[in-house]
Amino acid sequence: MYITITAQKLGGNYSSGSGDFVDYLEKENQDLDQDGGEYFFNQYDDKITAEEVVREIDANTAKLEKTEPRFYSITLSPSKYELNRLQNSSEDLKKYTREVMKDYVASFNREINDRPVSIDDIKYYAKIEHQRTFKGTDKQVRENQPFASKILQLKSDIQKVERGEISGNIARMEREIQKLEKTAPHQQNGERIVQGMPKEGNQSHVHIIVSRKDASNRFSLSPGSKYKASKVELNGKTVKRGFDRDKFFGKAEKTFDKNFGYQRNFVETYNARKEFIRNPKSYFSALMKLPTSEKAMAMRILKQTGMPIMPSIPTSQAQLALKVFNRLRKGLDIAVKSSSIGI
Numbered sequence: 103m104y105i106t107i108t109a110q111k112l113g114g115n116y117s118s119g120s121g122d123f124v125d126y127l128e129k130e131n132q133d134l135d136q137d138g139g140e141y142f143f144n145q146y147d148d149k150i151t152a153e154e155v156v157r158e159i160d161a162n163t164a165k166l167e168k169t170e171p172r173f174y175s176i177t178l179s180p181s182k183y184e185l186n187r188l189q190n191s192s193e194d195l196k197k198y199t200r201e202v203m204k205d206y207v208a209s210f211n212r213e214i215n216d217r218p219v220s221i222d223d224i225k226y227y228a229k230i231e232h233q234r235t236f237k238g239t240d241k242q243v244r245e246n247q248p249f250a251s252k253i254l255q256l257k258s259d260i261q262k263v264e265r266g267e268i269s270g271n272i273a274r275m276e277r278e279i280q281k282l283e284k285t286a287p288h289q290q291n292g293e294r295i296v297q298g299m300p301k302e303g304n305q306s307h308v309h310i311i312v313s314r315k316d317a318s319n320r321f322s323l324s325p326g327s328k329y330k331a332s333k334v335e336l337n338g339k340t341v342k343r344g345f346d347r348d349k350f351f352g353k354a355e356k357t358f359d360k361n362f363g364y365q366r367n368f369v370e371t372y373n374a375r376k377e378f379i380r381n382p383k384s385y386f387s388a389l390m391k392l393p394t395s396e397k398a399m400a401m402r403i404l405k406q407t408g409m410p411i412m413p414s415i416p417t418s419q420a421q422l423a424l425k426v427f428n429r430l431r432k433g434l435d436i437a438v439k440s441s442s443i444g445i
Contacts, residue, residue, distance in 0.1 A: 103355055103370070104179040107325050107347070110171035110314075120159040120173055120311065124152050127229045127309050140192065142227045145200055155227045155311065162225055162313045164320070174325055176310040178202060180358070181370065182303060183403070187362040191306040192230055198358060199228045199308050205353040206312075211330065211344035214321055224323065226312035234305040235298050242288035242295040249286040250296065253279050325350075348372075368392055369400040 110123070127142075142150040163172045178199065180188075188194040203226060210219045236243050256275045263270040286294040290302055316323055330346045351372040359366055368374050368389065378385040389400055 103181070103184060103358055104177075105351055105354055106175075106177045106179075108175045108177075109326050110173050110175070118168070118172065119156065121156050123173075123175065123311065124156050124159075127231075127311075128152050140230050140232075142229050143196060143199075144225075144227050145203065145221055148196075150227060158225060159227070159311060159313055162315045162317075162319050164315060166314060166322070170314065171326070172314055174312050174314065176206070176312060176325075178308040178310070178354075180307065181403070182406075183367075183370075184358065184362075184364060185304045185306060187364050188306075191232065191304065194362070195230050195306060195308055196228075198361060199310065201357045201361065202354050203310070203312075205350055205357055206325070208353065209325075209346045209350035210323060211342050211346065212321070212323060213342055214316060214318075219316075219323065223316045223318075223321075224312060225315070225317045226310055228308055228310040230306060230308050232304075232306045234301045234307070236295055236301060238297045240297075243297050246286045246288050246295055249282045249294065253282050256282075348376075367396060367399050367403060369403050 110120075141148065142152065142155050144150060159173050166172060178195070180195075185191065203224070204221050207219045207221050207224055212219050214220075214223055238244075256279050259268065259270060260272055260275050262268045263272055263275075283294050288295040290299065293299070312325075314322060314324060325345045325347070327343060327345045330344050330348070355366060355370075355372055358364055374385065374388075377388070389397065392400060
């Protein structure tokens with residue numbers, strides 16, 4: 103389960119309101135009829151319109167400074183293995199989202215009216231999407247890029263030949279383009295994978311927009327707090343503050359496993375991905391100690407996520423750690439983006 107928490111973007115292409123972001127979440131519905139699209143939902147209601155979401159989020163911003171985000175975006179992205187455990191992607195993900203938001207409020211070190219934050223204290227709306235497209239940062243697009251560049255150059259040369267600017271054999275260049283299209287390392291349904299191409303298979307995931315202010319529009323609840331748990335004096339009163347992301351991510355995984363009977367592999371856990379970033383040597387050492395079947399599954403998962411692994415596994419733990427550590431120094435940025443764990 104890959105989970106990200108992102109603050110609203112201020113400036114640039116984003117306004118101080120939520121309209122642009124909600125419009126973005128409606129993109130998948132644009133090509134569907136009214137009955138075929140997905141509505142927004144929250145903890146209790148299933149068919150919430152985009153207009154209501156914008157109205158409710160934008161009206162819930164009392165006393166926020168212009169430089170403070172009005173809302174946060176949470177994305178829940180199950181892996182293909184997790185999606186295979188679902189009986190009905192939409193209904194199961196809706197159920198899971200409602201349970202995850204209970205984990206979300208439980209991760210705040212805050213009190214409202216002298217009690218812990220509850221699910222009824224937050225204002226959120228969620229939207230399920232079933233499609234994804236390849237991005238420029240995806241491994242498949244990056245490794246196909248040299249072929250894409252050569253194809254683009256050949257097409258440009260063909261146009262120049264047709265305009266009489268240079269001499270060349272157009273038929274030969276077209277054959278070279280066809281060869282490059284077929285030999286690019288990453289293909290989908292017989293076509294070279296390019297940025298913007300829809301990904302095949304089940305791509306269901308959830309986008310959540312949650313207001314910075316609580317439902318009463320009085321208290322600020324920021325999951326972007328740099329504090330996990332602390333206290334501060336405010337107007338002569340001791341106030342708790344903080345949000346524990348580690349707790350939230352861990353509980354979200356356990357909630358999925360419990361609800362859908364999922365047996366989580368070591369490399370799929372938040373704690374393992376965090377260890378990979380902080381101490382690759384320890385991470386791979388723990389990986390090599392897994393039972394044979396679990397280790398084999400771990401290697402398949404790592405290969406699919408684009409995280410750097412060795413083509414063969416040395417028998418020596420020390421040899422493994424040394425080789426992996428050296429390779430990870432070059433590939434760490436890619437792995438961090440693949441893990442999407444928001445730390």
